[in-house]
Amino acid sequence: MTRAEDLIAGLEDRLPNLEALYRDLHEHPELSFQEKRTATVMAGRLAAAGFEVTTGVGGTGVVGVLRNGQGPAVLLRADMDALPVQEIEKVPYRSRATGIDQDGLAAPVMHACGHDTHMTALVGAIEQLAARRGDWSGTVLAVLQPAEEVGGGARAMLDDGFLERFPRFDVALGQHITSAPSTHLYACPGVFMAAADSLRITVHGRGGHGSAPHTTIDPVVIAASIVMRLQTIVAREVAPNDVAVVTVAAIHAGRKENVIPAEAELKVNVRTFDPDVRSHVLAAITRIVQAEAAAAGAPRAPEIAPINGFPVLTNDVEATRKVMAAFSEAFGADHVHETTPKTGSEDFGCFAEAAGVPSVFWNFGGFDPALFPDGPQRPQVAVTAGRAPGGHSPEFVPTGLEPTLRRAVEAMLTAAAIWLGPGVPAV
Incomplete structure (x- = not known):
């Protein structure tokens, strides 16, 4: 030595x-x-x-x-x-x-x-x-x-x-x-x-005039519901003695205050140590995203795509x-x-x-x-x-x-x- x-x-x-x-x-x-x-x-x-x-x-x-x-x-x-x-x-x-x-x-x-x-x-x-x-x-x-x-x-x-x-x-x-x-x-x-998984989620709605939201399906509202619901995964679906982090660090939708956009994009980051916890968290994200879009009457299913990952x-x-x-x-x-x-x-x-x-x-x-x-x-x-x-x-x-x-x-x-x-x- x-x-x-x-x-x-x-x-x-x-x-x-x-x-x-x-x-x-x-x-x-x-x-x-x-x-x-x-x-x-x-x-x-x-x-x-x-x-x-x-x-x-x-x-x-x-x-x-x-x-x-x-x-x-x-x-x-x-x-x-x-x-x-x-x-x-x-x-x-x-x-x-x-x-x-x-x-x-x-x-x-x-x-x-x-x-x-x-x-x-x-x-x-x-x-x-x-x-x-x-x-x-x-x-x-x-x-x-x-x-x-x-x-x-x-x-x-x-x-x-x-x-x-x-x-x-x-x-x-x-x-x-x-x-x-x-x-x-x-x-x-x-x-x-930890292992890390980054996801890009695209939520589809129907755009229109901000003065007539009833004629639209607002993807911003869907995205907001998804953000709040995702917080329940760690709080209510992951055992207290396991570790997981779910972070929504980017939301992009629209360009003008009186134009409801046709889609919204979220970027989500997940951290886990256990393969079973990882699988459960990723499945829960998919379930919540799809359910929130369906509950809002989205014209088509959201898209969930991986951005990158770490072992x-x-x-x-x-x-x-x-x-x-x-x-x-x-x-x-x-x-x-x-x-x-x-x-x-x-x-x-x-x-x-x-x-x-x-x-x-x-x-x-x-x-x-x-x-x-x-x-x-x-x-x-x-x-x-x-x-x-x-x-x-x-x-x-x-x-x-x-x-x-x-x-x-x-x-x-x-x-x-x-x-x-x-x-x-x-x-």
Whole structure:
């Protein structure tokens, strides 16, 4: 096993350059499967570090391979895409970027889920590994994945022959920033993140004049009834000891206040951990949507179509325990926390599942500890109370870049060191 402190040595000198990279990435975000500039920047950093670089994997994905003698192979992954969110005026390097979203509409773009920090940390880790080849042996695969936000990037890379085109790996490691104090790390052995299903529901009515609603069948009213009725699935159909989330986060209908439209569209997101609960919730959504439309006398049945989906993310228990122990030894047990499963979702686990190897995914805090008066073990309290921004918020910009990025790089190197072989002493 490699000594983590050997891989981390000299990182302090690299931090100013990494902070500049982070600001550049934050200022120039790109939406899912559109990460062309981002991929070019990442490929350039990998190549400069001495990695063999392949671009265009699964669309815009980038893979770097660094072979350093005999030994295990470790996959290190970061995601590249951003979200259609309008960033508020908070930092001088805020995003003013725009893009075309999945519906073909112009949208503001922001790294509101912190993928800019993930990429920066991965670059810091691979540059350290390249600079300190005498301290480890084996192979490192650096994976810059597109389209995590829509649940399609990992699968696209695998479908593009990832397992056949690149060296076999023995473990997959990944991390995600979270709304928690900087320098703190969070992991969960076993099931860590939920499965997700996103649906597009189109309700059909009969349009007409707003002054004569009796001549119409109003799809807005149908949509409103559906939204309220969907809330009863979790409250009245899911057992209290099971977990499910049903969110209606988008409703689109009409263009003018006195024109009743002919249709309304809803976008629904479902999170579950158990396959049986998932099946029941999805069936209940279909039942409610169809029944509300029928009750209103809709001229035709509503349409329910999938948008995207994520599998359950499951950490290998033994491997996660090893990583948490290494984190505790390196950073102190008071900075490492075992957390419970989260209803957020990730497609990172697809790589290890396809290869049949263990994977470990953890969170690193990215915000001023002063925002969390209840302590690092209860960070969600600060988010709920509005003291700290949550993911996908227009305010989700890390505070304290130096401790946040430094700890993220250190964490990735510390985890990789568990599997990489020992260095070869200079003769």
